[in-house]
Structures are given as C-alpha cells and as structure tokens.
Amino acid sequence: MSEATGPKRTALHDRHLAAGAKMVEFAGWDMPVRYGSELDEHRAVRNAAGLFDVSHMGEFRVRGSGALEFLQRMTPNNVAKLQPGRAHYSGLLTEEATYIDDLLVYQLAENDYLLVVNAANLDGNLEWLRSHPHPDCTIEDHSDRYALLALQGPKAVEILSRHTAEDLSAIRYYNFVQGTVAGVDCLLSRTGYTGEMGFELYLAPADAPAVWDALLASGEADGLLPAGLAARDSLRLEAGMALYGHEIDRQTTPYEANIGWVVKLRKGEFLGREVLRGQKRQGTEKKLIGFEIVGRGIARQGHAIHHQDAEVGIVTSGGWSPTFEKAIGTGYVPPELAAVDTELEIAVRKRRFTARVVELPFYRREDD
Amino acid sequence: MYSNELRYTENHEWLRIEDDICVIGITDYAQKELGDVVYIDLPEVGDSFDPEDAFGAIDSSKTSADVYTPLAGDVVEVNEALEDSPEVVNEDPHGKGWLIKLRFSDSAPLDSLMSAEQYQKSIEA
Numbered sequence: 001m002s003e004a005t006g007p008k009r010t011a012l013h014d015r016h017l018a019a020g021a022k023m024v025e026f027a028g029w030d031m032p033v034r035y036g037s038e039l040d041e042h043r044a045v046r047n048a049a050g051l052f053d054v055s056h057m058g059e060f061r062v063r064g065s066g067a068l069e070f071l072q073r074m075t076p077n078n079v080a081k082l083q084p085g086r087a088h089y090s091g092l093l094t095e096e097a098t099y100i101d102d103l104l105v106y107q108l109a110e111n112d113y114l115l116v117v118n119a120a121n122l123d124g125n126l127e128w129l130r131s132h133p134h135p136d137c138t139i140e141d142h143s144d145r146y147a148l149l150a151l152q153g154p155k156a157v158e159i160l161s162r163h164t165a166e167d168l169s170a171i172r173y174y175n176f177v178q179g180t181v182a183g184v185d186c187l188l189s190r191t192g193y194t195g196e197m198g199f200e201l202y203l204a205p206a207d208a209p210a211v212w213d214a215l216l217a218s219g220e221a222d223g224l225l226p227a228g229l230a231a232r233d234s235l236r237l238e239a240g241m242a243l244y245g246h247e248i249d250r251q252t253t254p255y256e257a258n259i260g261w262v263v264k265l266r267k268g269e270f271l272g273r274e275v276l277r278g279q280k281r282q283g284t285e286k287k288l289i290g291f292e293i294v295g296r297g298i299a300r301q302g303h304a305i306h307h308q309d310a311e312v313g314i315v316t317s318g319g320w321s322p323t324f325e326k327a328i329g330t331g332y333v334p335p336e337l338a339a340v341d342t343e344l345e346i347a348v349r350k351r352r353f354t355a356r357v358v359e360l361p362f363y364r365r366e367d368d
Numbered sequence: 369m370y371s372n373e374l375r376y377t378e379n380h381e382w383l384r385i386e387d388d389i390c391v392i393g394i395t396d397y398a399q400k401e402l403g404d405v406v407y408i409d410l411p412e413v414g415d416s417f418d419p420e421d422a423f424g425a426i427d428s429s430k431t432s433a434d435v436y437t438p439l440a441g442d443v444v445e446v447n448e449a450l451e452d453s454p455e456v457v458n459e460d461p462h463g464k465g466w467l468i469k470l471r472f473s474d475s476a477p478l479d480s481l482m483s484a485e486q487y488q489k490s491i492e493a
Contacts, residue, residue: 039404320406320429323424
C-alpha cells in the first residue's frame, strides 16, 4: 500500500514495525495496537513505565487578541484561569451541550493557545471552530508539526530525568514547560491518559525517533515497555477517563458523562450553557456508571443493559481489567439505577451477564 | 507454522482428524489477531452441533469472537485446562490450546477446508 493512499504514518512508524508491533488503522493512522502482550504492556505502565506513540492526536494553534474570548465561547471550562505554562481538560460542545470532542487547552503565552484534539474528530473540529469565527483570532492546524510521546508510570519521572535538565518534580499536574529532552526542543506536559504519573512530550516529528530510542534504551532496566493502543484503552478505562465515541459523543453532555467539573456556568456565555444550566437544576435523564461483571463474561460497547427484564441502557466501553483481573465497563442508565451496588444485567445475544455498579474511577493511584 | 496434518477454515479454526474424532482449535493467526485471551466459553460434553454452528466464544482483553465447527457432531471432550489458563491458547494454539473434541459421522465438509499451504496464502493475501 502506498503512502499516498494508505493510512497516515507517524514519525515512529519504522520503530513500531522493527519492534514487531501489530498495526491497525485507527482514525486514519497506521498505529501499533500491541508490541507483544497488551496485558504485559498495561502492567508495565501500572508497575514501572510504558512509552506510547500518540502522534496521531491533532494540535490546533489559536492566537490573537481575541483568542481568550473565542475559547471562552467555544469551550465550557474557564480559560481565563489558565496562564502560560498551564493546561486544562475541556470540550467542544454543541448548542445542545453535547460533545463534538473533548480536548486539552494549553496556554503557551498571552493570546496564544494550543488545543489538542482527537485524530478522529480533527477535520470536524476545525470546521466547527472556523464556523464560529472571531475577528481577532486565528486558528491553524499544526498537527503535522508535532509528534507526541506519552511516558507513563511510576518510573516515568526517573527515566525522563536522565534526559532533561528540567526539574520534573516541580512540574505539577496539568502544568508544562518548554525545554529540551535528549538534546531536542520539547514541550514537557505533566498529563496523561492512564491514571499514572507521567509526562506527554510534544516535539518535532524529525526529533521523535531519537527521543523514542533514548527513552526505551535507558528505561529498559526499569521495566519500561513500548505500549500500544490496546493498553492505552484498558488503562484509560480503569482510570475512568472518557473516550470520544464511547462515553462521550453527540448524544451526551458533560453532566451525563460525570465530567461536570469542566463546566463553569458562571464564567459567562458559552456554547451549550443554557442546556447545561437546565441539567444542573433538574438533573439529567441518563448517567454514566462504572460496572464490574460478577462471574464470567465480558461486556462490550453496544451491549444492552437490563434491569429486572427491562432494557434500561447501553454499554459504552467494556473490557478486561488487567489490574483487577475482572471484566469492567461503563455505560448509561437512568439516574435512579446509578447507585453503587445496583445489580444490572448485560445482554449479549441470548446470554445474560450479571453486572454490579461500582464507583468510578475503577483505579486511582495510591499517592493521589 | 501451519502443519500439513491440520485442515483450516476461513474463520481461522484448525481441525485435526483422529478416526471419527475431530479436534478443533484456533490458528496462530487468530490468536495474534485476538490478543491476550482472558476467557473461553466452551460447550458441555454431550452437546450436539450442526455444521457452521458456533460452539463457543473466546474473549480477549480487547474483543470477543465466536468459534465455529464445520462438522456436525457431539462434543466428547472439552479442554478444561483453559478454564484456569486461557493464555495457553496464545502460547500453544495448535497444541495444548485445543478447544473441543467432536465425534462426527459425515466427513464431507472436510473437503472444502483449506490445506496448510492454502491457509498460509489466505492470511498473507
């Protein structure tokens, strides 16, 4: 398959092939789903460290004297609370307050922001942002200027510190610095999608292979493994983090998805605010739950959730939790069935699995 | 990798014929596609199946897949060791990772199954 017609390749594509990764097409990219055992990769992140290539993520640069005003209107979190060196989690919402995407907003400098979005939604996001223009603000797609590595796990800081002069312990959660890693320019962000301590590294694609090699070589003795999309998904599910197309989509709002903390109703006007105000007052018709399967069976996205023989909801994510060694999942049910310990059933064709509502997140690291 | 003593299906099962008994498992290609196997749902001894019936399901950490029998027959043995050690399907898919043994009478469907060479070609395509 030629590069012109096939899925896109990250700057690390050769490294993945050389490592024997099983590749899959994901959001238009040829990405590693696993290098060996995805369970081993998952456990490496929980117990030591894992290195992910997530260069498929999109980056938009939003700049100009109107940038703050623009982002305040387009996202529910309070962008005025950011300052250079700080980032936050937010979303792009419709007027109905449903998700077009979730995203990170980094403030690089005054009037200068970087939005990090899902690859699958990149074109739609750009179109959405540009259909709500602000006269004093530009939006540029800088996705091809960045490779993105995620180094995650209890050993991540120790491994990364061998390759940078930055005082990593001084960088707090959702803060970042612009410095160097392995001798190349890099934005070091203390963020992640695994529930572990770690950093995400934004760097020029041409620099990515050398940084990838340096981190893997020096982390080998610490138990660092390259980790693929399969482990990334099981880690984020255990950590209770939403994935677009699963927990959040055009049918769900932040309050329904238990992400109400990103909604700052008092910051001023923004898209979806009226609907969210109503949901804040009156509650929502559905609520995201976490569940574990009691006994055998694994629930998957799209399976029906039953309660006392009536269909009451749908599974949004389901899989095996390597940490707890049981099947877990998320789904939407009416709020009255969302209480912890509520017993539900997952319908898989003619089979029924028993599920019990548990608290989200499934996993929280001990020093949090 | 793909032994001439086995026959292969388009759904990535292998079959080994021992007189009137057919042993069924999934191929190495299938286990690689599935990823780490965490549950295996197998029938009971004595269950009967028609050709093309799903006789069980395999859950990996990422996905679930049904497994089918091309032959009609009665289950005479299931691989109970997989209950506690499903990872054996990843480690030794053509050997210790077998799934069920079926007693069959009509061997005609075997003629339409793939040889090792044909199967190898089909997964490279």
